[in-house]
Ligand SMILES: [Zn+2]
């Protein structure tokens with residue numbers, strides 16, 4: 001039954017009604033499309049982002065142009081943290097503000113409407129190597145662990161600020177995964193909203209007794225566990241969007257990656273490195289993305305004891321095309337069981 005007009009119209013009218021010109025169009029905004037339930041970050045400043053070609057990348061010494069190489073620290077804003085913390089020795093990883101952020105670290109001022117607001121938050125770059133490397137496999141194992149311990153620390157700092165609602169780290173590796181600069185790096189965002197993907201997972205978790213326990217048990221039953229290391233499990237999900245899609249999570253509940261032990265952060269580092277090595281063997285041309293889903297910082301005490309932070313890794317083997325855009329559904333050309341077999345090397 002259709003809702004009465006007086007129930008349905010004000011909400012949508014309010015959503016669209018206050019689209020007024022912005023005094024500063026370069027400040028990133030979030031626009032919410034109520035019909036689609038979709039949020040879009042409108043960030044015109046990102047059109048100015050350089051890629052390697054724009055920076056003049058050639059076969060010459062990359063330190064001549066790459067903003068992430070050691071020696072070029074003045075080409076990025078000052079670092080918020082670095083590894084090692086001791087500034088008397090050279091850095092091996094550093095976290096710096098993104099020059100072209102999707103969210104601005106400004107005092108939150110007026111939400112124009114439920115449908116349009118300033119994107120308040122932080123957007124960092126995690127420079128994962130001082131040398132101009134393209135792959136995480138080129139980073140020494142102990143340095144790669146330091147990167148994840150550093151990310152954990154930065155996420156803890158963001159949780160402690162009190163003005164952000166959720167934060168996570170993500171990686172674009174290779175041009176088809178959206179990387180514009182080849183120097184090995186990740187990005188870290190802290191937002192003052194719960195992103196749609198998290199809201200969906202939180203709602204599903206709220207409706208289940210043991211959502212992640214069930215997910216892991218099903219993977220065990222069906223042969224989709226790929227690897228286990230300590231308290232971390234690597235599995236192929238029930239509905240992978242791409243061949244070889246892989247999730248990594250603790251087997252026992254832990255809502256926040258920033259609250260995990262440094263040892264477990266290091267164990268995650270080792271597993272991501274293992275995954276990339278497998279992917280290079282199984283699909284040498286594949287680019288990939290990964291992203292960390294931890295619980296929003298506050299307001300979910302009811303599910304915090306049942307939530308498992310998790311890293312979702314999506315190889316980019318087939319493109320996202322019309323079917324995916326039209327339906328919101330994905331097509332994968334490999335069964336989840338076959339993906340698990342190949343990753344295990346059965
Ligand atoms: Zn570089």
Ligand SMILES: [Zn+2]
Nearest residue numbers: 201293310312
């Ligand atoms: Zn997730």
